[in-house]
Structures are given as C-alpha cells and as structure tokens.
Amino acid sequence: MAKRETKRLSSPQELEALRKSIIEKRDHNKPCITICGGTGCLALAAQDVITGFRREIQEQGLETKVDIRITGCPGFCERGPLVVIKPENILYQQVKGEDVPEIVSATVKGNIVDRLLYTDPNTGKKITYEHEVPFYRKQKRLLLGDNSNIDPTEIRDYLALGGYAALSKVLFEMSPEQIIEEVKKSGLRGRGGGGFPTGVKWETCRQAQGDTRYIICNCDEGDPGAFMDRSLMEGNPHSVLEGMIIGAYAIGGHEGYIYVRNEYPLAVKNAQIAIEQTEEHGLLGKNILGSGFDFTVRISRGGGAFVCGESTALMASLEGKVGEPRAKYVHTVEKGLWEQPTNLNNVETWANVPLIIKNGADWYSKVGTEGSKGTKIFSLVGKINNTGLVEVPMGISLREIIYDIGGGIPGGKKFKAVQTGGPSGGCIPESLLDLPVDFDQLTKVGSMMGSGGMIVMDENSCMVDIAKYFIGFLEGESCGKCVPCREGLKRMGQILTDITEGRGKEGDIELLERLSAAITDSSLCALGSTASNPVLTTIRYFRDEYEAHIRDKRCPAGVCKELITYLIDEEKCPGCGLCVKACPVEAITFMGKKKPVVLDQEKCIKCGICYDVCKLDAVIKK
Amino acid sequence: MKARDKPTGQKVKSILDRYQRDSGMLVSVLQDVQAEYNYLPKKSLAQVSQGLDVPLTQVYSVATFFKAFSLKPRGRHIINVCLGTACHVRGAVGIREEIERELDIKPGETTKDFKYTMETVNCVGACALGPIVIIDGKYSGQMKTDKVKPLLESYD
Structure with missing residues (x-):
C-alpha cells in the first residue's frame, strides 16, 4: 500500500473535513469483497482465500471495479472462512482457495454463487444475505456489527463510519463531570465479569487523591472458552481506543496501558497499529485534536497467567512483578498501579463508551433489563x-x-x-x-x-469430569499466595479425581461442599472465592451423576476412563482392520476379512482411537 | 522457527534499549528474549537483571511464575495443545495423550533429539474449531486422535 501523507488533526473541524473527504472518495456502489481475517477463520486456512482474491483481482485487472477488505471476525466461526460481498451483504461460507475465481467473476457480473450460500438446516432453503441467516437474525450487533465493515489496520475505515466523533464531542462540548454523569445514566456495567457500574468507578477514580491517574484496558481474556475481547481487539481496535481516551479525559488520566494476552498475537499487532495511526492523526498523544488534553497508551503483553485478569495481579504484572493479587482493603481506583489511582475496564466495556456518548444514555438504556443495560x-x-x-x-x-x-x-x-x-x-x-x-x-x-x-x-459430557476440569485448571493457575486457594483446591482436585477414577466414597459430596464454603469465605481474591462455583453448581443440579460415580462406579456420560470399557459390536464389525492399525498398544487382533476383530481388555489403555476411527459405530463405549 | 543462537550480550542489549530500560516492562523484555533464543538463557537473565536494575531474584520469580517462559532450551518445533473448556468437552485430553504417546514426552518436556517441545495452553480463543493443536504458530482445528500422527510426521 502506498504511504499516505497523514496530517495531525488539530481541531474538530479538521477531523470532520477529513471524514468528509474519505467518504466522498469512496464509491458506495462499487462491490467490496470482505474476507474474515480473524484468528478463527485464519485457523481454517483463510489466508489461502485472501491471497487468492488478491491475485485473482490483480490478474484480471479488476482493481477499479472491485475492492477487497480483510476484516475482523463477524462471529459465525463455525462456517468459516467467511466472505461477505458488500453492499448487498451476500454471505459465502466455508470458502476455499479454489472458489475464488468463481466468486470474483460472479461479483463483477452481479451474480450469486449458489453453492457457497448458507443452507438453513431447518427449512433446507439457501439463504443469500447475511442478515437473513438465523444465526444473525436475533442478535443485536451494536459492538460487533462494524467488524465486517472495517479493516482494523486502516483508521480511515473507522473514521468513515463516524469514528472519533464521540471523542471530539467530549473534548469540546462536555465537561468530565458531564461525561461521567452520562455513563452513569446509561447503566453500563463492567463487562469483565464483576458487573460494577462503570460511571461510579470512573467517578471514584476521578475524585481519588494522587499525583497522576492510570487508565488500563484489560484484554487478558483468560477464561477458557471466551474470545469476545480478542475479536473486538482484533477487529475494531479503534472503538476500544476511543473509549479509553474518552475515559481518560473524564477521569483525568494521561497514561494508559492495554494489557493483552500473549496468546493473542493478532490482537497485539492490530492494537499496536491502531495506536500508531491514532498518534499520527493527532487523536492520541500530546494536545489531542488541539484540545490541550494529553494521553498516551502503551501495550503490555501478559505471560500466560489466568490470575492476571484480576485487577491487582494485572497491575503487579505491569510493574514488572509476579502477578500475585493483593487484598483490596484499599481499592485500585484509589491506589492501583505504582500506588496511584487507577481505572481498569475490560475491552468490551471500553468499546461501549463511544456508543453511549454518540447516541446518548437514554438511547443506550432502552436496550436490556432493569439492572443490566445494553x-x-x-x-x-x-x-x-x-x-x-x-x-x-x-x-x-x-x-x-x-x-x-x-x-x-x-x-x-x-x-x-x-x-x-x-x-x-x-x-x-x-x-x-x-x-x-x-x-x-x-x-x-x-x-x-x-x-x-x-x-x-x-449428554456425552460428564459433569463430574467438568468440575474436575475446572478445579484442575484453577489449581494450576492459583498463584499460591493464600492457603485456602492453594491447598483447598488441591484437596478438592484429589477428591474429584478419586470420584472419577472409581475410588469415591460416601461423604465425598458433603466434604466437597464444606471445603467449597471454606475456600469461598477465606480466599484472598476472586480466583479463589469463586473457584468452587463449578463444583457447587454441578452438585446442585447433577447430584445423581456424582452418586452414580461414587455408588455404582459408573460414568453415565461415558467420559471417565477408569469407569468405562470399550467393546467391539460383533454384529456391526466387518473386520476392515482400520482400528487394528490405529491401536497404539496392539490390543486389537485382526481375525480375517469379514470376521469381527477381537479387543484384548488386558492390553486396552482406553485411549478411544478405535472409537474415533471406526466409521460403522462398531466400537461401543460402556 | 529460528535456529537457536548462542546468547550474546548484544541482542539482549538491543531489547533492553527498545524498552528504555523501564523496569515495568520486565515481562515484555523476557518475552522478546525468549522469542530470540527460544528459551531464557541464564546469562541473559543476569543481563536483564543488571540492565533494568531489578534484583535477579525478581527476574527469576517472574520467569518461573508465568507459563509462557521456559528456562530450558526447547525443541525446534513447539507444539501447543489447547486445553480450554471448549476443546476439553470436544476431547482435547485424548489428543494430548496421543501426542504424549507418540513422542514419549509430557507437557513441558522436549524430545531427546530437540525436535519437539510439547506445551499446553488454557485457550487460544479459537474455540469454534476445537480441539486445537498449534505447532510453531500454525493452527490445526477439529483435531482427532487419529490425525495426530500424520500431523506430527508432516514436520521435519
């Protein structure tokens, strides 16, 4: 891409003039092929598709007729790699490199490639447009919606959609108190998990005594199975940055950090690019938009510790120390990073802020329930x-x-x-x-x-195994500073392991409940005090599964290895020998064609490979 | 993956300079040192301690606290098995065990020929495609136990 001259913007008028010129230069009827370049689609070989489109358009000399945009995640990961043709929003799913020429020629002619459309499994009908797919229909995509309209490495895309207008508004039309009032009125609560009212947090931090105030964005998304912060940071980093700058102005902070997990390399990269582009445009750094307000942001990468999502542990890690939490007699809004007032919010919380400022608290609070807005x-x-x-x-x-x-x-x-x-x-x-x-x-x-x-x-998930999984996870992630969490989780893990391995005894469930209560009451931080939730809820709702493991030495879901046996269904087994080859311990013997194989229970290590390779369901788990 | 170089003071020095010798950036400095050498050499830790004016004990406590760091040389190929919840319910444990059997190493260990190091990670945020195995930064989604061997064999 040719290097553009960027001019530092020094007034709201200059920002609006730039926005106008970006929009005017764009041909809104020109088709744009948008390809998801998020981590999920990249794992499904989206890079081949991206390279394919670039090459095809160049070879056919179509640069003036079709645009390409590599975007963040539109969310429908199951069907990736995803390609959406704008402005109509035609959705192509599970696109492969070899589909590219057909998509390009159809797009130029205004046609549709039927075979790549999504088929509704309920009606069997093909669906052409993204917004008509059931997966999207019931969603309300205030934050994620722009992911597919933005190239995250291109600030001009964000500006074209009205980006940084909210920042300009607060800097020149609102006092810090008014901003805080607006955020309070919107009912926004922290999206990191705690659900603390964001406006109240900002206000306390603003009023706290200190030499300086720090602003932190928590992108240490450690919860396994959660990746919304990654997608926002990868796909729309400017919305997060704009929220942080607005927050910094409201709170009176001049230095900020984005703490990102090191397991999210693309999020780190896109956040870094966004910071650089924002600085070049005078939207970050000294004298933002000529308002006299200064704010800088640095990225800090985590080291792979779940506990660092906890605010005090995160701040310790930012100071270059071990990520151990401390007791919060004094809140971090009063004494946080380097002992100064510090306001930490989660990625998604920050991304909500520009929306609230732009559309007003009344608009925002219309969405949601009484106590949870947005x-x-x-x-x-x-x-x-x-x-x-x-x-x-x-x-x-x-x-x-x-x-x-x-x-x-x-x-x-x-x-x-x-x-x-x-x-x-x-x-x-x-x-x-x-x-x-x-x-x-x-x-x-x-x-x-x-x-x-x-x-x-x-039905194939074992709830005792899930409880054991989470306790094992937390035991490994416990920083070890306080005894209840360090020793209590270890003991709970031992009891759960015994239950899943057939050594459970009467009274174990009650013992787990008592241990849970002790850990909840006496742990130093939230990692420990909430650690027993997976155990307590599985006991509360799935007690019969615990009892089956303990009394009958049986795992109803067929997960716990020590309690299950693999058998060959002689009726179904055609003696193809696939499992014989796959078995790592030679426990299965080939008995001749069309004769069922024989599985030696003495040798079987219950690895389940035979079960996975058998295409005829002739291996059964009992 | 880079070939493992002998630690030289020069590389660590340029990393330290990049962060203006700010002691708050210790974690980031160690990450860059590890990216350079594939692990954290003893000599480099001492140099980081001096360069940032942070006690060596603190450098060690940070280097051993965070999962991302290794004090031992690692193999040419780094295998990361995702053990996040979504991967777990889709059978990640079986995948891990199959890799352990194939390579005869446990998580955190390196094969004798320094070809592979196996590590586990608690979620890489590509949950839709679980179970996931990442080798040298390349993601393989929807893994099955019988796909492990061919995948490992595709690396030399």
Whole structure:
C-alpha cells in the first residue's frame, strides 16, 4: 500500500473535513469483497482465500471495479472462512482457495454463487444475505456489527463510519463531570465479569487523591472458552481506543496501558497499529485534536497467567512483578498501579463508551433489563451447531441463544448443561433455560455472567469430569499466595479425581461442599472465592451423576476412563482392520476379512482411537 | 522457527534499549528474549537483571511464575495443545495423550533429539474449531486422535 501523507488533526473541524473527504472518495456502489481475517477463520486456512482474491483481482485487472477488505471476525466461526460481498451483504461460507475465481467473476457480473450460500438446516432453503441467516437474525450487533465493515489496520475505515466523533464531542462540548454523569445514566456495567457500574468507578477514580491517574484496558481474556475481547481487539481496535481516551479525559488520566494476552498475537499487532495511526492523526498523544488534553497508551503483553485478569495481579504484572493479587482493603481506583489511582475496564466495556456518548444514555438504556443495560457478547462454543460469537440484548433467554441463534445440539444429542462465567461460573441445567440472561439472574442460579463464555454440553459430557476440569485448571493457575486457594483446591482436585477414577466414597459430596464454603469465605481474591462455583453448581443440579460415580462406579456420560470399557459390536464389525492399525498398544487382533476383530481388555489403555476411527459405530463405549 | 543462537550480550542489549530500560516492562523484555533464543538463557537473565536494575531474584520469580517462559532450551518445533473448556468437552485430553504417546514426552518436556517441545495452553480463543493443536504458530482445528500422527510426521 502506498504511504499516505497523514496530517495531525488539530481541531474538530479538521477531523470532520477529513471524514468528509474519505467518504466522498469512496464509491458506495462499487462491490467490496470482505474476507474474515480473524484468528478463527485464519485457523481454517483463510489466508489461502485472501491471497487468492488478491491475485485473482490483480490478474484480471479488476482493481477499479472491485475492492477487497480483510476484516475482523463477524462471529459465525463455525462456517468459516467467511466472505461477505458488500453492499448487498451476500454471505459465502466455508470458502476455499479454489472458489475464488468463481466468486470474483460472479461479483463483477452481479451474480450469486449458489453453492457457497448458507443452507438453513431447518427449512433446507439457501439463504443469500447475511442478515437473513438465523444465526444473525436475533442478535443485536451494536459492538460487533462494524467488524465486517472495517479493516482494523486502516483508521480511515473507522473514521468513515463516524469514528472519533464521540471523542471530539467530549473534548469540546462536555465537561468530565458531564461525561461521567452520562455513563452513569446509561447503566453500563463492567463487562469483565464483576458487573460494577462503570460511571461510579470512573467517578471514584476521578475524585481519588494522587499525583497522576492510570487508565488500563484489560484484554487478558483468560477464561477458557471466551474470545469476545480478542475479536473486538482484533477487529475494531479503534472503538476500544476511543473509549479509553474518552475515559481518560473524564477521569483525568494521561497514561494508559492495554494489557493483552500473549496468546493473542493478532490482537497485539492490530492494537499496536491502531495506536500508531491514532498518534499520527493527532487523536492520541500530546494536545489531542488541539484540545490541550494529553494521553498516551502503551501495550503490555501478559505471560500466560489466568490470575492476571484480576485487577491487582494485572497491575503487579505491569510493574514488572509476579502477578500475585493483593487484598483490596484499599481499592485500585484509589491506589492501583505504582500506588496511584487507577481505572481498569475490560475491552468490551471500553468499546461501549463511544456508543453511549454518540447516541446518548437514554438511547443506550432502552436496550436490556432493569439492572443490566445494553448488549452482551457471548462466545457460544462446545456442543452446539453454530459456534461463534453472538451479541444479544441483555434479558434474552438462554433457550433463544442456544436454540434460535446457536441452532441446537449437533448429532441429535440431548442438551445437558450450559456453563457460563468461565472457571468462576457454573453449569446451568435444562430446567433453567428460560432464564433471562443478565448479571443478576445468572448470579441467582449460582453461576455468573463472567466475561461471556458460554460452553454448551450434551449428554456425552460428564459433569463430574467438568468440575474436575475446572478445579484442575484453577489449581494450576492459583498463584499460591493464600492457603485456602492453594491447598483447598488441591484437596478438592484429589477428591474429584478419586470420584472419577472409581475410588469415591460416601461423604465425598458433603466434604466437597464444606471445603467449597471454606475456600469461598477465606480466599484472598476472586480466583479463589469463586473457584468452587463449578463444583457447587454441578452438585446442585447433577447430584445423581456424582452418586452414580461414587455408588455404582459408573460414568453415565461415558467420559471417565477408569469407569468405562470399550467393546467391539460383533454384529456391526466387518473386520476392515482400520482400528487394528490405529491401536497404539496392539490390543486389537485382526481375525480375517469379514470376521469381527477381537479387543484384548488386558492390553486396552482406553485411549478411544478405535472409537474415533471406526466409521460403522462398531466400537461401543460402556 | 529460528535456529537457536548462542546468547550474546548484544541482542539482549538491543531489547533492553527498545524498552528504555523501564523496569515495568520486565515481562515484555523476557518475552522478546525468549522469542530470540527460544528459551531464557541464564546469562541473559543476569543481563536483564543488571540492565533494568531489578534484583535477579525478581527476574527469576517472574520467569518461573508465568507459563509462557521456559528456562530450558526447547525443541525446534513447539507444539501447543489447547486445553480450554471448549476443546476439553470436544476431547482435547485424548489428543494430548496421543501426542504424549507418540513422542514419549509430557507437557513441558522436549524430545531427546530437540525436535519437539510439547506445551499446553488454557485457550487460544479459537474455540469454534476445537480441539486445537498449534505447532510453531500454525493452527490445526477439529483435531482427532487419529490425525495426530500424520500431523506430527508432516514436520521435519
């Protein structure tokens, strides 16, 4: 790309003039092929598709007729790589490199490639436009919607959609107090999990005594199964930055940090590019837009520690120390990073701020429930047909998310539970599926909103195994500073391992409950105090599964290795020998063609490879 | 993946300069040192300690606290098995065990010929495609136990 001369903008008028010139130069009828370049689609070989489009357009000399844009994640990861043709919004799914020439020629002629359209599994009909696909229809994409209209490495795309207008408005038309009042009135609550009112946090930080104030964006998205912050930071980093600058102005901070997980290389890269472009345009740095307000932002990469999502641990890590939390007798808004007042918000919270300023608190607070306003992004994953990111208004029911948007459970299996809130959350059973999703309702049933992971489990998921998984996760991530968390989780892990390996005994469930209560009451930080939620909710809603493991030495879901046996169904086995070759311990013997194979239980290590390779369901788990 | 170089003071010095010898950037400095050498050599840790004016004990405590760091030389190919919840419910444990069997190493270990190092990660945020194995930064989604062997064999 040719290097453009960028001029530092020094007034709101110059910003608007630049915006106008960007929009005027664009031909809005010219077709634009947008290709998802998010981590999910890249994992599905989207790079081949991107390279293919670039080459095809160049070879056919179509640069003046068709545009290409590499965007962030539009959310429908299950069907990636995704290609959307603008302005009509024609959605092509599971696109491969070899489909490229056909898409290009159809786009130039104004035709549609039928075979790449999405087929609604319920009606069997092909769907042409993105917004008509059931996955998108019930969503309200205030934050994610722009991901497919923006090349995240190109500030001009963000400006063309009205970007940084909210910043210009606060700098020249609003006082810091007015901004805080507006954010308070909007009802915005922290999207990182806690749900603390954002405006109140800002106000406390503004009023706190200190030499300086720090602004932090928490993109240490450690909850396994959650990736909305990654998608926002990768796909629309300017919306996050604009929110941070507005917050900094309202709070009176001049230095900011974006703390990103090192496991998110693309988010780090795009955030860095966004910072550089914003600085070049005079929207970040000294004397922003000529207002006299200074604010700088630096990126700090995490080191792979879940506990660093906790605010005090994150700040310790920013100071170059071990990421251990401290007791919060004094809140970080008063004494945080380097002992100065510090305001930390999550990526999604920051991204909501420009929307509230631009459209007003009244507009924003019309979406959502009494106590939880706006939308929430969830990552819908696990045993679900349409995996991906969904943004929904607060108050929507779990059933609508899982069945209407998510398309239900694959393979005709039965729904068992949905896990929300990451390792601090809980498992919600089918009987509660009509629960409206908001901060308070989820807490009431023993789970929590968390950052928005939503992991769906079916009849083949063992709830004791899930509890063991989370406790194992937290035991590994516990920083070890306080005893209840360090030793208590270890002990809980041992009990759960015993149960899943057939050594469970009467009284174990009660012991787990007592240990949970002790850890909840006495841990130093939220990692420990919420750690028992996965255990308590699985006991509460799936006690019969614990009892089956303990009393009958049986794993009803067929997951716990020590409690299951693999058998060959002699009726079904044609003696093809696939499993014989695949078995790593030579436990299966070939008995001749058309004769069933024989599995030696003594040698079997229950790795499940034979079960995976058999195409005729002749290997059964019992 | 870069060939492993002998630690030289010059490379670490330029990393330290990049961060203006700011002690708050210790984690980032160590990440860049590791990106250079594939692990954190003892000599470099001492140099970082001096360069940032941070006690060596603190450098070690940070280097051993965070999962991303390795004090031992690692293999030419780094295998990362995602053990996030979404991958877990789709059978990530079986994938990990199959890699352990194939290479005869446990997570955190390196094969004797320094070809592979196996590590686990608690979620890479590509949950829709689980179970996921990442080798040298390249993602392989929707893994199955019987795909492990051919995948490993495709690296030399």
